[in-house]
Amino acid sequence: MGRPNVLLLLTDQERHDLVDPDGVPVETDAIDGLAADGVRFTHAFTPISICSSARASLLTGLYPHNHGILNNVHEPDAVRADLPADVPTFGTALRDAGYRNAYVGKWHVGRTATPEDFGFDYVGGSDDHHDAHLSAGLDSYQRDHGIDPDEIEPRDPVYAEFDGSRDLLGGTLPIPPEATRSAFNAELTLGRLEQLAHEEPFFHRVDFQGPHHPYLVPEPYASMYDPDALPPWPSDAETFDGKPRVQERYRQYRGVEGLSRDEWDRLRALYLGFMHHIDDQIARVLAKLDALGVAQNTLVVHASDHGDFTGGHRQWNKGPMMYDDTYRIPLVVRGPGVAGDGRVCDELVSLMDLMPTFLDAADASVPDDIDARSLWPLLRGEDGGRDAVFGEYHGDEMGLYSQRMVRTKRYKYVFNAPDTDELYDLDADPHELQNLVDHPDYGDVRSRLRDRLAGWMDATDDPIAEFTTRHLAGE
Numbered sequence: 001m002g003r004p005n006v007l008l009l010l011t012d013q014e015r016h017d018l019v020d021p022d023g024v025p026v027e028t029d030a031i032d033g034l035a036a037d038g039v040r041f042t043h044a045f046t047p048i049s050i051c052s053s054a055r056a057s058l059l060t061g062l063y064p065h066n067h068g069i070l071n072n073v074h075e076p077d078a079v080r081a082d083l084p085a086d087v088p089t090f091g092t093a094l095r096d097a098g099y100r101n102a103y104v105g106k107w108h109v110g111r112t113a114t115p116e117d118f119g120f121d122y123v124g125g126s127d128d129h130h131d132a133h134l135s136a137g138l139d140s141y142q143r144d145h146g147i148d149p150d151e152i153e154p155r156d157p158v159y160a161e162f163d164g165s166r167d168l169l170g171g172t173l174p175i176p177p178e179a180t181r182s183a184f185n186a187e188l189t190l191g192r193l194e195q196l197a198h199e200e201p202f203f204h205r206v207d208f209q210g211p212h213h214p215y216l217v218p219e220p221y222a223s224m225y226d227p228d229a230l231p232p233w234p235s236d237a238e239t240f241d242g243k244p245r246v247q248e249r250y251r252q253y254r255g256v257e258g259l260s261r262d263e264w265d266r267l268r269a270l271y272l273g274f275m276h277h278i279d280d281q282i283a284r285v286l287a288k289l290d291a292l293g294v295a296q297n298t299l300v301v302h303a304s305d306h307g308d309f310t311g312g313h314r315q316w317n318k319g320p321m322m323y324d325d326t327y328r329i330p331l332v333v334r335g336p337g338v339a340g341d342g343r344v345c346d347e348l349v350s351l352m353d354l355m356p357t358f359l360d361a362a363d364a365s366v367p368d369d370i371d372a373r374s375l376w377p378l379l380r381g382e383d384g385g386r387d388a389v390f391g392e393y394h395g396d397e398m399g400l401y402s403q404r405m406v407r408t409k410r411y412k413y414v415f416n417a418p419d420t421d422e423l424y425d426l427d428a429d430p431h432e433l434q435n436l437v438d439h440p441d442y443g444d445v446r447s448r449l450r451d452r453l454a455g456w457m458d459a460t461d462d463p464i465a466e467f468t469t470r471h472l473a474g475e
Contacts, residue, residue, distance in 0.1 A: 002200075002201065002297075003201045003361065003362055003363060004201065004297050004298060004299045004335055004336045004337070004361055005196075005200055005201050005202045005203070005204075005294060005297055005298040005299065006094075006099075006201075006202075006203045006204070006298065006299045006300075006301070006358055006361060006362075007203075007204050007205075007206075007285070007289065007298055007299070007300045007301070008203075008204070008205040008206070008301050008303075008354075009206060009208075009282055009285065009300065009301065009302045009303075010058075010105075010205065010206070010207045010208070010302075010303055010304065010305065011207075011208050011210065011211065011275075011278060011302075011303075011304040011305075011330075012051065012106060012207065012208060012209050012210060012211070012212040012304065012305060013051075013210075013211060013212040013213070013304065013305070013306060013307065013308040013318075014211055014275065014304035014307065014308070014329070014330055015307045015308050015310065015325065015328075015330075016044070016307055016324070016328040016329050016330050018272075018275050018330060019031050019032070019035065019040065019302075019330040019332065020042070024272065025225075025230075025272075026225070026272040026275050026276055027276055027279070028275065028276070028279040029279065029283065030279045030280070030282040030283035030286055031279055031282060031302050031330070031332055033286070034286070034300055034302055034332045034333075034334045035332045035334075035342065036341075036342045037334045037340055037341065037342075038300070038332060038333050038334025038335065038338050038340035038341075038343075039332070039333055039334075039338060039339070039340050039343045039344070039345050039378075039379060040331070040332050040342075040343075040344050040345070041331040041332070041333075041345050041347070041349055041378075042344060042345065042346050043328070043346055043347065043348045043349065043389075043409070044303070044328065044329050044330070044331035044349050044350070044351065045327050045328055045329060045348070045349070045350055045351070045389045045391065045407065046304075046305060046306040046307075046326075046327055046328075046329050046350070046351045046391070047063050047064065047350055047351065047352055047389075047390065047391055047392065048063075048064050048306070048391060048392050048393060048394075049306040049307065049318045049322070049326040049327050049391075049393065050064075050071055050072055050306070050318070050393070050394075050396050051072055051108050051130070051305055051306070052069050052071065052072045052073045052074075052078075052108050052109055053069050053070060053071060053072075053394075054305040054306050054351060055107075055108055055109050055305055056068075056069040056083050056109050057351065057352040058305070058351055058352055058354060058355065059083070059089040059090060059091065059109065059118065059355065060083070060087050060088065060089055060352070060355060060370070061090070061352050061353075061355030061356055061367070061370035061371060061372035062087070062352065062370055062371050062372070063352070063371045063390070063392065063460055063462075064392055064394065065392060065394075065460070065461070065462050065463055066371060066460065066461065067083060067084075067087055068080045068083070068084060068087075069083055069109065070394040070395075071394055071395055071396050071397075072108070072396055072397075073108065073109065073110055073111050074108070074111065074129070074130055074131075075396070075397055077395070077397065077398075077399055078111075079394065079400075081110065081111040081112070082109075082110035082111060082112055082113040083109050083110055083113060083118070085113070085117060088367050088370075089118045089119065089355075090119075090354075090355045090356075090358045090359055091103075091115070091118040091119030091120050091203075092118055092119035093119070093359055093362075093364050093365075094119060094203050094358065094359070094362055094364060095119035095120075096119075096364070097359075097362045097363070097364035098201070099201050099202060099203045099362060100121075100196055100199045100201075100202045100203070101119050101120040101121060101202070101203045101204075101205075102120060102121045102122075102123055102192045102196060102202070102203070102204045102205070103115040103120035103121065103122050103123060103204075103205050103206075103207075104123045104124065104125045104185050104188045104189050104192065104204075104205070104206040104207070105125040105126060105185045105188075105205075105206050105207035105208060105209065106125075106126050106127065106130055106131065106207040106208070106209050107122075107126050107130070107131045107134055107207070108126075108130040108131060111133075112133065114133065114134060120205070122134065123188050123189075123191075123192050124136060124137045124188055125137065125138075125181070125184060125185040125188050125206075125207075126207075126209075127181065127209055137184070137188075138181055138184050141179070141184045141187070142175070142179050142184075145175075145176065145178060145179040146179075147175050147176075147179045152173070152174065152175060153174070154168070154170075154171030154172060154173055154174070154214075154216055155171060155172040155174055156171055156172055156266075157169075157170070157171035158170050158171060158259075158263050158266060158267055159255075160254060160255030160256050160259070160316065161255050161258065162252065162253070162254070162255030162257075165255070166255075167254075167255055168214045168216075169213055169214055169215065169256075169267055169316070170213060170214050170215035170216065170217070170266070170267045170270040170271075171214070171215075171216055171217075171270070172216075172217060172218070172219065172222040172223075172270075173216040173217055173218045173222070174218075175218055176218060177218045177219075177220075177221065177277060177280075179218075180218055180277070181209055182208055182209070182210055182277055182278050182281050183281055185206055185207075185208055185209075185281070186206070186281035186282075186284050186285055188206075189204065189206045189285050189288075190284065190285065190288050192204060193285070193288050193289065193292060193294075194288075194292065197292040197293070197294050200294065200297070201362070203358070206285065208278050208281070210274045210275070210277075210278050211271050211274035211275045211278060211308070212308070213308075213316075213317060215267060215270035215271050215273075215274050216274075217270050217273045217274045217277060218277070221273035221274065221276050221277040222270060222273050223273075224269075224272070224273045224276055225268075225269040225272040225273055225276075226269065227262070227265035227266045227268065227269040228265065230265055230268055230269060230272075233268075233311065233312055234430075234431040234433075235312045235313045235314075235323070235325065235431040235432070235433065236311065236312070236314065237431075237433060238313040238314050238433060239433075242420070242434070242435040242437075242438075243420075243422070243435055244320075244416050244418075244419035244420055244422070245419055246319075246320050246321075246401070246416075246418070246419060247313070247315070247320075247321055250315060250319050250320065250321070251314060251315065251316075253319075253398070254315070254316045254317060254319075256315075256316040264311045267310065267311065268310055268311060271308070271310050282302070286300070296336070297336055298335055298336075299333070299334075299335030299336065299337075299338070299361055300333070300334045300335055301331075301332070301333050301354065302330065302331070302332045302333075303329060303330060303331045303332075303351060303354065304329045304330055305329075305351070306318065306326050306327065306329060307324075307325050307326040307327065307328060307329060308325065308326060309321075309323075309325050309326060310325075312325040313325065313432075318396075319396065320393055320395070320401045320403055320416075322391055322393065322403055322405045322412070322414045322422075323432050324412075324432065327391050327405070327407070329351060331349065331351075333375070333379060337361075337376075337379065337380065338379045338380075339379065339380050339381035343381070345378055345385075346409075347378055347384070347385025347386070348385050348386040348387070348388065348389045348407075348408070348409065349375060349378065349385060349386065349389070350372060350386070350389055352370075352371065352372040353372045353373055353374065353375050354372075354375070355370065355372050356370065356372050356373060356374040357374045357375040357376060357379075359374075360374045360376050361376075371460060373386075387408065388406050388407060388408045388452060388456075389406075389407050390404070390405060390406055390407070390453070390456050390460075391403075391404070391405035391407065392404050392405070392462075401417070401418065402417035402418075402464055402468075403415065403416055403417065404453055404457065404462070404468065405453075406449050406452050406453040406456065408449075409426070410425065410426055410427050411423065411424065411425060411426060411445055411449060412424045412426060412432070413437075413446065413449035413450065413452075413453060415450075415453060415468060415471070415472065417464070417468070420435070420437065421437045422435050422437055423435065423436045423437040423439075423442060423445065423446055423449070424436065425442070425445075450472040450473070451472070453472060454468070454469040454472045454473065457469060
């Protein structure tokens, strides 16, 4: 059959436990079907829980401190507003290898640079907030469905309030499901797949804007999950005892300190309904692959750029907190060469590992100097996982704030430059409620993880390694 086609279904801010059969109670039949025919990774992580930075790492196979997009490019405090044009990406490499590339939806990797600058034909579907230079088409699409986009006002909205300002967190979208941006992106994808099916091999990427907040969800999805029936999330028990001070203060910064339990539960129900709606759009895309007769030769990947707190640890959105809520991501792969049939892989992997994975699938050369490693040994059922994954954070919306993380199967160590560090025993405390960094029984673990983190920072040319490693060495 030759080199496979590739379809990347990327979501924005999807929690890892939404596709875990033992996780959050949400129906994701399409993604579950992918997992049943392929492999689901239980320990996939993003290298950074910020949209622009994570998406740049996915494109380049590099840690953020090596590609330079350290925080969101649309914010006034962006360290770098565009990914350098000379940084190798899988888009340009696949194009050079003969693939016809297409891209739909959110970009958010540059204020001026577009997917066209990195090897993709851009079809449309982004939004004004993240990609003002790319947003077009949704208004006319909604008018074709009898909706005036200027008249859309969410019903029963929930707001965050801080210092006289209000931020919309969620509400019921008073339009039919087929008129949403998620449906629009799916429709654009269906049309492009019809063209690409005659131009194999192809790579198509669709980036849904959800389930990122504001959770604006149409019926019937907005009422599909009963807020009163949702069980409390274990990390709701967060007390902030022994935690960095920024964590409790961030609730005020986000304006969610005064949210009631009922409001939190409604937001969670909307989040689940949003994901259900996106899954139904994914089902449409997968059905199109079948109808076009190209499913058998298409590698399908579902992942997210990072997760979402949605009230976990009593937090909203993401920020200077390196919990699994936002750093652990869903990852499901199906297709030719994948030893699947519902296999579950517990090895540690990173979102940026998809970059060399795509290149290997295309028989394209993989750059020697990337930080990622191909997933193909694991996809074939062989050995090849990591014994640790690393993460970083540089600040978002409020200036710089340095964090680094090393995460093994059992432990997580977080270096917080301005405050106390964190250490979690994930076997005993899977929801990361008890900071053990000063616990005498964990001294050896702390030393070992500090050494591992310092070694990673040195090996990857982390710009703050010189100063951080002194701290990490000073027990």
